[in-house]
Amino acid sequence: MKKTLLFILTLLLLVIPIQTMAYTVGETIWHEDFAYRVLDITKFNVSFIGVRDTKSGAINVPEQFNDGKGTIFHVTEIGGGGAKCKNITAVTLPETIEKLGDACFGDANIAELTIPKNVKTIVHSAFYNIGTKPKITVTSGNQHFASDANGCLYSKDMKELYSVPSALNPAGGTYNVNESVENIYYSAFHQVAGLRKLVLPKDLKYIEIGFPTITPTDDLEEFELPTGGNSNYKVINGVLCKDTELLAYPRAKTDKDYKVPDGITSIAARAIDKCKFMETIDLNKVTKLNNTSIYGALKLKTITLPKDLEKDNVVGAIASCEYIEEYKAPAGGCVNFDVTDGIVYSKDKSVLYFFPPQKSVSNGKYTVTSSVKTIAKYAFAGCSTITELTIPTNVEKLEESAFNNVYNMTKLSFDEMSKVTTIDKSAFGWCQKLQQATLPSSLTEIGNIFTSCEKLEIINIPNNSKLKTIKKDAFKTNKKLKEFNFKGSCDLEKIEESAFYGLIELEKIVFPKTVSTIEKNAFAGCSKLKTAEFAADAVITTIGQGAFADCGLTSISIPKSVTKLDREAFYNCIYNHRTTKTNQKYPSVNL
Template sequence: MTEISNNALYAFYYIDETTEMEEFEFLRFPAQLKRIGSYAFIGASFPNGVVLPNTVEMISGLAFTMARTGVSKLVIPESVKTVGDGAFSNFLVAEFAQFPASLTKKQFAIDTDNPNFTFQVTGETTQKRYGDIFYETFTHEGTKEVRITGYDTFTTTQTLTIPETIDGMTVTELAPNAFGIQQVNFRKPNVQEVILPATIRKVGDSALRFKKVDVSTLQQVEEIGAYAFASGAVYSSSETFVLPATLHTIGDFAFSYMNVSKVHIDNKKRTMGIGIFSNSNITDVSFEEGITHIPAQMFLENKLQQVTLPTSLREIGAHAFQKNAITSIEIPPNVTTIGKRAFLSNKLTSLELPESVQEIGESAFSSNALTTVSMPKKLKTLGNNAFHYNQLRHIYVPQVENLGAKIYNNNPIEHVTFAEGVTNIGEGMFEESNITEITLPDTVTHIGARAFRSNKISTVVLPSSLQQVGEYAFSNNILTTIHIPKGVTFGSHAFANNELRDVTLEEGLKMIAPSMFIDNEISAVVLPSSLQQVGNAAFKNNELTTIHIPKGTVFGFGVFENNKLREVTLEEGVTTIPHTMFSSNQIERVTLPQTITNIEEGAFVSNALTEVTIPPLVKTIGLAAFSSNQLRKVHMFDNVTTIEEHAFSHNPLEQFTWSKKLETIGPEAFYRTKLKKIELPASLKSIGYRAFFESELEEVHIAAVDEIKRFAFQQNNIHTLTLPKQVTTIHDGAFINNALTKVTIPFKTKPNDISYIFGDNPIKEVVLPAQHSTYNLDYVSNSRLEKITLENVNTKLTYKKDFVHRDGLVFAGLYVDAARTKRYTGPEQKAKTIYVSWGRFSDITGHWAQGAIESFTSLGYINGYPDGTFKPGAPIQRKHVARILHDVFKFEAVNDVADFTDVPKSHAYYAAISAVQKAGIFSGDNGKFQPEAHLTRGQLAKVLVLAAGFEPGGKSTFKDTPASYWGTPYVAALADLAIVKGTDGFFNPNKPITRAQFVSMTSLALEEMKRRAQQNN
């Protein structure tokens, strides 16, 4: 093996987020290994060390990064020539390391916590040691000099002093990162301060970053690298820090974060990077005359309050004074450019810009406290947000070639003056300000998006020069009138959310943008004949009462939605009523032109239409097109093929003329109408889900249809129904909850679907088609069924031995005579009409509680069993008693109590049990209800007394209910009322109450309550 590829062992050993990384006891690499890929051992553990064979030539970036535990030793052979960035980052070695001298700090750097750690550098090295300092020699202009390259992080000293000479050679340079990250780093270094000699000529990048240094000692320095002194501990022993005269090059952020309060900048020509003094504590800066340029970010985030700029200055760089506390500034007369964010987030209150200024960058003066600004007349570029978030009340807008967006937004502007010749008002220029009036110059051609959005402008005149108005340009103001000139292109929402009442659209206008006048108070508008297009929601949410729709204009959706339209006229030639065009108005009558071909979704939803005629070219009535009106009469021609979902729902429809070509009636198309009788055409193919749900239908005649979907005719009063024999599919619930007494089953309908299709109807007669040889009566049975008509006398009828209707009746057999004296035995009798007989429960005849049981079950309070019995002697569970008593007494909550711990909200009887608990009828035992336990006679006595409101206590006594028994007052009360009697002087309070006893006692309690109510009345 010569290579371990990227992620090789990382991928192999890493299983998922909860699996620990494999530990390598002592990793043995193959002898021929040459390359180790990126992330090969990321996050691995090497408790006994890593020793690479001397064949390895390349270690890719991050190969061993983030070792999970420290390694005892690390050996890298001299054969390694290439090491990628961060190969050993965050790599902790405990005892010993060996590595070749050819590796740089960038290639190789490790950490240790061991103050006794040892390491060995192999191969030839140019680095030497002087005390705790590492250095190398080099030749400069023929003279040997010293460059400091690093230091021993294990030193115990806190202050390192760099000598002026080492071995007779002058120390003139600090290498990049000299006192930063070393190749071997003790994690608790002691060195805090470095004292530099005056001989230093060059300081490399990050050489003294994060170290304490007195920069005033650098009197001969010529070149300072990026971040060289970036440290909060850098200071100057002199009151004012002055850049040395010898200095010609300063790198980016060279003195950032320094702890110096005063700085003087001379006029020497230098190459200076960005952010030289950024993020420091400078409170005072002075500039020498002759300076022409202040670099970008030079004093970013300092503590400057006053700044005097030299008159020679021509350019102020981006972010130069951002985030200070400057209260005033005088821009010198020769400045031409002020960079972006140059004075962002200061405390400027006034500003006078000289005529020399040609460019103001993005956000240059934003987030100050400016109340006045004097603008130059020859300005060429004004950047985005240049003055936003200030306190400007009076604005002068110059004529500018390059105009940015949101220049003055978020100011309390009261007055705006435009320079002569201004043609462009930029995007968001005055957004969210306080402008109350505006006079647009007659030279303006373009108004940018949101230019005047969210102000208090009450009037505006659009000049004839205007060509384009951007989206939201005047939205969220208080405009009351507007004249819209022809030839102008408007963006969406241009005048949205104002108080417009009067809008004049000039003849010649071709387009109204989407939502252009949405959310206003427009009561009348005339659409010009030149109009070609009106965008979506253009006049939505207004006060329009009438509108005339010209032909040839294309309308978007919701154009007049939510107005107060009562009258609408549409010219002949109009072809389409778009999506929600007139929705949520008060239209009472409309005449649709003969040219209309499309009535789209929600076109007239939520109006007051009482009658409508669908034009002859219309084929489809769109979704909810006429929903929620007052339609009583609808006439349609024979071209309509589709009525979509909710098209006529929620209307008091009484008359409807059906198209002879109608094929589809969509879901809930006639939901909650008042149609009494419908005769659907032979062209029909599909009737949708709940198409006629709750529509008061009494007669339904369907000439032909392929499919009737679920609940299509649910909850009507249909007593007469004609179904085509060819209907292929009738889905569940299609005709449930109606008044059908006779049903003829279509021959293609499966017999086992019948009960689902016609459930909850008082069906007395079922006509069974000849196409099926066998029918199972289980699917058509109910207690009202009296007669079965067979179209084929050879049809075989099957049924379970016993089945019970919910009213408590028991199937008692089939007969061939109406008097039910002659049993039906099968097809051999050739009977065409068969009669059904029903009886009561099979086990209560002659029972002492028969009357109470039949009465109670007829009210639906309790049911029998599937085998046709009532089981009067069986016990009854507490949960069933709770449900029945709640149905009977309709308890109201009087107590706020915690739920029973054994009855969660998911319990099938939770609602009933909770109701009787909160009514104080049941209290349970130790917080539990025990829903499956049987109720005792004594418990029922208490429950009935509390439920009926009887007074506990009485004269009656039983041998087994002494005064000490908790239930005696309740038993005595019921005994006095003859609701309970007992046997041989015993009440048996702890015995389970039987179903018959429960029904009897509850019935007698109800009779007593009724007697008392009549007596009180």
């Protein structure tokens, strides 16, 4: 019996194409300029996700394709992100499509689209990042969706509105949503040119809130909700609300000065999104904000906080509003916050929540207030007035994206006696002019805190540093990094995978003697890295796979402590190498 089973298994292995075993669910594969994501490896179904940037005009998505290695893939879905269609103007879908997933046809400008009859599912965010929404026609026989003469996409019973074409061109700028609609989904009105007034159905039951909003369209001035219906929604001076929550503020509402109406105590996520004309806002009786409640306001200069604003969810509630000059407290102040010199702190001033991006800073040099222990997420995001930043002694934590896009900052330093132990990811992300940074000696690990700081050239680690770990991909996006300097003793033990990967300007690294592990690809692709020095009494034991592959190393001395040297550790880079005479594991190395 065992021999029979073994024989059958052997036959199966012979008939199954060995190449199919190389594919994994979620993997992106390319075929003839089209990108697909693998959905399963039994039926070999895939989702079409985009095309190469060189592809333009009209495309026909195939029903299936052969990879040329024995596998036939079946295209059953559209979307899922990971590739775009930015030069595509027309798309024909095959009858095999059953689902339109997230982020279909990214950046494409499509005039018309036909939904095949077998489509059963369209996720609500299917078209959120498309360039212009197409006029949609649903094929006769589709049991799940419907379209109208305007090219709007609905559920079969017309109660759910998914999409309105960008070229709707409503007469007089006013569009009346079909009265049968009860639910309106994300990005339904995406860049509908000329849409100034949106009249909602009187029996509206549900709209999706957050990102993307239902109306990411730049010309909208007001909402309207007819009377006589059965809805919990209401419109106050053109602004859409529900019960006590403000849900959607029209981007082109003409008011320069806006006061949140009495009775409104909450502002939903992305409720005030990229408004064009608002210059001041009084939050009045609001007690609760949500993540990005006020986002990307193009002219907003002054925000007056409400007296009873809660601390929960306030972090990141106001984001990417790059023209704010000051925050104000109401008469009598705030219960939970302190507003000093236009900056928002916790009541005891230990947390800095909001720094106005346009706040005047003397000579561009700014030192954080000494009472601050935590700098909150997005606190300084988008600030343009700081060129040199100093973090004082008492600060202990910098939260994620705290200084995101402080785009004129060129120099960053921490007080010599700094207590900072934690700097969260992208804390200094996208600081486009940052050239030099000196980190605190108290820091124990470094992750990707300088995400996409494209001009960063020098990072200094001070004497007596407590740094133990440089995390995976830490500096991978800092392509101009030339120097990573240890200015004295350092407790560094591990450099993780791809920490310095592809840094083509990095020239030299001198490792602290405490380093024990350099993981795979840690310095791979550092083509100008000519020198990598270890101390005479180094304790390093492991140099990982491809750790220095494709570097510019001309010589290296491998310490006697090394017990594991993975394959291709020095691939394509060593011209002169040696091991220490006392290294019994690698008395000689063929690299």
